[in-house]
Amino acid sequence: MKSEWVDQLVRYVSGRMTDEERRSFSFWMQSEQMRAEQWQVKFIAELMTVTKIFSKRKLKTDLQAFERKIELEERGEEPKKKGRFSRWWKWLVGGILILLTLLFGLFIFQERMERQRLRWMQGLDLPPMLKDGFTRLFKIPLIEIRDGRPGFVLQDTIKEMAVLEVFQVDVYLQGSGRKFSHSEQYHSYKYTGEELTLYLVERDSAVQLYRFNVKAQTSESFSKEGELIMVDKPALQGIYLFMKNDFYKIDSRATDTILSPVSDPEIALLKYYTEK
Amino acid sequence: MKASEGGYTDIEIIEGIKNNESRALECLYRLNRESFFNYVRLNSGNDDDAKDVLQDAVIVVHEKVIENKLVLTSSLKTYLTAVCNNLWYKKLRGMGKEVAMPEYFNYAIEDIDTDNEEMSERESKLMQYFDRLGEKCKELLTERFWKNKKMAEIADETDKNIQAVKMESSRCIEKLSRMYQKTLG
Numbered sequence: 001m002k003s004e005w006v007d008q009l010v011r012y013v014s015g016r017m018t019d020e021e022r023r024s025f026s027f028w029m030q031s032e033q034m035r036a037e038q039w040q041v042k043f044i045a046e047l048m049t050v051t052k053i054f055s056k057r058k059l060k061t062d063l064q065a066f067e068r069k070i071e072l073e074e075r076g077e078e079p080k081k082k083g084r085f086s087r088w089w090k091w092l093v094g095g096i097l098i099l100l101t102l103l104f105g106l107f108i109f110q111e112r113m114e115r116q117r118l119r120w121m122q123g124l125d126l127p128p129m130l131k132d133g134f135t136r137l138f139k140i141p142l143i144e145i146r147d148g149r150p151g152f153v154l155q156d157t158i159k160e161m162a163v164l165e166v167f168q169v170d171v172y173l174q175g176s177g178r179k180f181s182h183s184e185q186y187h188s189y190k191y192t193g194e195e196l197t198l199y200l201v202e203r204d205s206a207v208q209l210y211r212f213n214v215k216a217q218t219s220e221s222f223s224k225e226g227e228l229i230m231v232d233k234p235a236l237q238g239i240y241l242f243m244k245n246d247f248y249k250i251d252s253r254a255t256d257t258i259l260s261p262v263s264d265p266e267i268a269l270l271k272y273y274t275e276k
Numbered sequence: 277m278k279a280s281e282g283g284y285t286d287i288e289i290i291e292g293i294k295n296n297e298s299r300a301l302e303c304l305y306r307l308n309r310e311s312f313f314n315y316v317r318l319n320s321g322n323d324d325d326a327k328d329v330l331q332d333a334v335i336v337v338h339e340k341v342i343e344n345k346l347v348l349t350s351s352l353k354t355y356l357t358a359v360c361n362n363l364w365y366k367k368l369r370g371m372g373k374e375v376a377m378p379e380y381f382n383y384a385i386e387d388i389d390t391d392n393e394e395m396s397e398r399e400s401k402l403m404q405y406f407d408r409l410g411e412k413c414k415e416l417l418t419e420r421f422w423k424n425k426k427m428a429e430i431a432d433e434t435d436k437n438i439q440a441v442k443m444e445s446s447r448c449i450e451k452l453s454r455m456y457q458k459t460l461g
Contacts, residue, residue, distance in 0.1 A: 048421045
């Protein structure tokens with residue numbers, strides 16, 4: 001859009017040109033250049049009508065606002081001032097409301113997740129014998145913490161370690177019963193701080209045999225890998241460790257971890273339960 | 277010229293309107309409001325009619341000021357009153373009430389047109405697209421095309437660089453014409 005003739009065109013269309021200007025512009029309008037841009041001439045003329053109507057509508061709104069203001073004055077009321085402050089205030093209130101809504105939404109979401117997690121955990125009451133064996137074997141206390149949720153607290157273990165750069169623990173709890181094959185929940189945590197809490201989140205109510213697979217590695221010495229099995233069957237009661245393809249029984253009476261050899265019938269039964 | 281309303285003289289009101297001063301427009305609106313309301317109440321009308329007619333009359337005067345077509349042979353208040361009365365009688369006739377113009381009412385005002393502008397189909401289409409533009413674009417195009425202001429004036433009023441106003445203006449026109457041309461095919 002060429003501004004040099006647009007301004008003139010506006011004046012021409014609105015009748016604001018002097019006679020001399022009008023004659024000169026009319027002559028120019030006949031030129032070839034202008035004919036090539038005829039649609040623009042029409043567009044400008046239409047745009048003028050449109051802007052005029054827009055201006056009138058806006059003016060009417062302004063006048064209605066004056067009228068309301070005068071009516072308020074006549075009734076002795078203070079007209080509400082719509083200044084920058086009120087606009088700023090509106091933005092602030094709007095922003096706070098949006099923020100609160102988001103926070104509330106997040107809170108509700110977290111609450112629901114937490115409730116669901118707690119529902120999963122209901123009934124997860126690990127036998128004391130298992131906790132004891134676990135603690136002795138891996139030197140990781142398996143205790144119940146916070147609202148009765150069972151978990152591993154590794155704080156003490158970590159404190160005993162001289163160097164700790166990376167500590168990774170993979171834990172999963174497998175349900176047993178007739179089929180000892182499905183992993184119900186799996187957690188993997190990487191930890192570089194002072195405390196790590198792992199939650200076992202689910203237990204099949206029919207579980208009689210638990211299996212924990214714990215791999216704990218540090219840059220220094222702590223490294224255990226294997227399966228800890230608690231069997232609560234008439235013929236097989238106790239905690240067994242399956243490590244490097246061999247079964248061991250953890251003597252729960254000893255103060256330190258003692259791994260006792262397991263007899264062949266026991267191995268057969270253990271295999272029956274764990275491989276079934 | 278005497279101060280007529282709110283400390284503004286007629287010339288100040290006219291200049292204020294040209295410069296988009298809200299206060300000047302309010303002064304114009306208040307010029308004869310009370311007397312005209314009384315007049316309408318005494319002549320088969322109510323306050324709502326009076327408001328409507330007064331607002332239309334102010335729009336007429338505003339338009340004449342913007343187009344530099346306002347020729348005053350008396351005070352602005354007298355002129356506005358004459359426009360108001362003209363419109364009021366026009367409205368009464370529109371409602372089917374036969375009324376005679378009072379003899380004293382003889383201020384010659386030609387081409388008063390407050391009917392909503394008749395728009396062609398093309399203009400209605402363009403209006404739709406215009407409404408879709410942002411407020412800044414609408415204001416800018418109105419200043420430029422309807423109020424016929426120079427870029428420098430607009431830049432001055434909006435505290436902007438003239439180049440920025442030019443760019444903004446061409447951006448708005450381009451946007452509008454692109455939408456419009458698409459419709460026209």
